Amino acid sequence: MPKCLICKTDYLPFISFGEMPIANGFLTSTQFENEYFFSLQVGHCPNCHMVQLVEQPDREMMFHDDYAFFSSTSKRQEIHFKEFAKSVADKYLSSDDPFVIELGSNDGIMLQNFASAGIRHLGIEPSKNVAKVAIEKGVNTISEFFDEKLADIIIEENGKADAILAANVMCHIPYLHSVAAGFKKLLKPDGIIIYEDPYLGDIVEKTSYDQIYDEHVFYFSVASVSNLFEQHDLEVVDVAHQDVHGGSMRYIIAHKGEKEISESVNIQRIKENELGLHLPDTYKNLAKGIESSRTQLLELLTDIRKQGKRIVGYAATSKSTTVTNYCSIGPELIEFISDTTPIKQGKYSPGTHIPVKSHKVFKSNYPEYALLFGWNHAKEIMENEKEFMESGGKWVVYVPEVKII
Numbered sequence: 001m002p003k004c005l006i007c008k009t010d011y012l013p014f015i016s017f018g019e020m021p022i023a024n025g026f027l028t029s030t031q032f033e034n035e036y037f038f039s040l041q042v043g044h045c046p047n048c049h050m051v052q053l054v055e056q057p058d059r060e061m062m063f064h065d066d067y068a069f070f071s072s073t074s075k076r077q078e079i080h081f082k083e084f085a086k087s088v089a090d091k092y093l094s095s096d097d098p099f100v101i102e103l104g105s106n107d108g109i110m111l112q113n114f115a116s117a118g119i120r121h122l123g124i125e126p127s128k129n130v131a132k133v134a135i136e137k138g139v140n141t142i143s144e145f146f147d148e149k150l151a152d153i154i155i156e157e158n159g160k161a162d163a164i165l166a167a168n169v170m171c172h173i174p175y176l177h178s179v180a181a182g183f184k185k186l187l188k189p190d191g192i193i194i195y196e197d198p199y200l201g202d203i204v205e206k207t208s209y210d211q212i213y214d215e216h217v218f219y220f221s222v223a224s225v226s227n228l229f230e231q232h233d234l235e236v237v238d239v240a241h242q243d244v245h246g247g248s249m250r251y252i253i254a255h256k257g258e259k260e261i262s263e264s265v266n267i268q269r270i271k272e273n274e275l276g277l278h279l280p281d282t283y284k285n286l287a288k289g290i291e292s293s294r295t296q297l298l299e300l301l302t303d304i305r306k307q308g309k310r311i312v313g314y315a316a317t318s319k320s321t322t323v324t325n326y327c328s329i330g331p332e333l334i335e336f337i338s339d340t341t342p343i344k345q346g347k348y349s350p351g352t353h354i355p356v357k358s359h360k361v362f363k364s365n366y367p368e369y370a371l372l373f374g375w376n377h378a379k380e381i382m383e384n385e386k387e388f389m390e391s392g393g394k395w396v397v398y399v400p401e402v403k404i405i
Contacts, residue, residue, distance in 0.1 A: 004047065005050070005175075006052075007048040011043045011045045012043055013043040014043060014283035014284060014286070015041070015286070016041045017041070018039070018040065019040075021037050021351040022036060023214050023350060026350060029353075038057050040055075041055065044280065053212075053216070056174055076244075084165075088165065092163050092191075098120065098163070099122075099159060101164045101165065101186070102165040103165070104168070105125045105131075105134060106130055106134070110167065112137050124142055125143055131143040149182075150182065155186060160187065164186060164193045170195050170218070177228075180234065187255065190258060191254070193252070194250065194252050195250070197220050198216065199220065202247025204277065206400040207293055208247070210323050222249070222272060235261070237253065238264055297402045310369070311369045311396070313336070313370070313371045315337070320349065324354065331353065331355070363388075366393050367393065370394075371395075
């Protein structure tokens with residue numbers, strides 16, 4: 001029986017997705033034979049209510065010198081992080097020489113806003129190829145994994161931080177106690193920690209099971225985040241739901257007793273109780289919903305292909321790896337996956353080995369249907385693909401339900 005990574009309590013998985021490859025591990029045909037797989041299972045801790053993977057691959061297998069995700073490919077994300085940075089600067093950077101740190105800073109999409117304003121900053125990005133892009137933008141970046149030991153080094157070289165930020169990265173880190181201990185040391189007495197990640201409540205409500213893959217070891221709620229940071233004399237003082245990434249929660253954390261706790265924290269806790277995020281039956285029902293979604297999607301795609309219609313995947317995402325492997329969707333159903341990221345083009349999807357081709361190929365010969373893997377960017381994508389829809393093209397979506405648009 002696995003033990004919770006946060007409180008060491010025994011817990012049981014509520015669903016298994018079977019053998020799964022590295023979600024962002026797009027590969028060449030010569031790499032098929034040695035492709036790595038692991039057992040993707042998810043469980044809920046009955047004690048601290050953290051939802052988590054039973055097993056996660058080594059971090060070096062997921063975040064490396066050939067990492068294939070760059071945040072700046074999305075204009076919506078660029079706007080989101082510009083607004084994020086502005087809110088931090090306006091509310092929390094009142095000292096004479098503020099210092100801002102971001103974990104998992106990717107290609108500098110958020111920190112570039114502080115850099116251009118002349119604010120002292122440091123990005124921590126373990127994937128060297130992505131960190132290199134940030135450095136070329138003028139963003140101060142080191143290629144390391146953050147933990148308590150690195151916090152000591154940063155303090156010695158730069159002093160303590162006014163704000164520690166993270167977006168879509170805390171859920172990647174299995175050793176969160178070392179991270180929280182590092183935060184405790186690194187944060188100024190009146191400093192603030194702000195991070196956002198996909199929200200467990202949205203996953204439950206939308207049956208958005210494609211949020212579950214190797215990089216996402218944790219699926220946070222206000223209750224579980226509070227249980228974690230209280231062990232390090234830190235506390236959640238505010239929360240704010242975000243529409244990005246299919247539904248995320250922003251957590252604002254401070255040294256215990258240093259900031260007034262917003263009513264939004266209590267309101268969100270009440271909502272979580274109403275959703276039953278603390279109850280085992282909630283996750284049993286989620287598992288049933290996931291299994292039903294798989295059946296419906298596979299039947300729909302099979303029916304479309306029997307009609308002689310073409311289907312192309314849209315956006316070669318980490319999410320698409322979970323869907324294609326769990327639902328047994330391969331090249332016999334999806335002709336190829338269209339993606340704008342050069343590092344993925346000419347490669348194959350993890351596990352199911354569907355070819356990944358450039359967006360130009362998609363535009364040159366529109367299919368009758370596009371399976372929307374990037375559903376969390378649906379508004380932006382559909383605004384950009386009016387020509388496809390005007391040509392008679394239709395979208396297949398599977399969150400929050402399987403249907404044709």
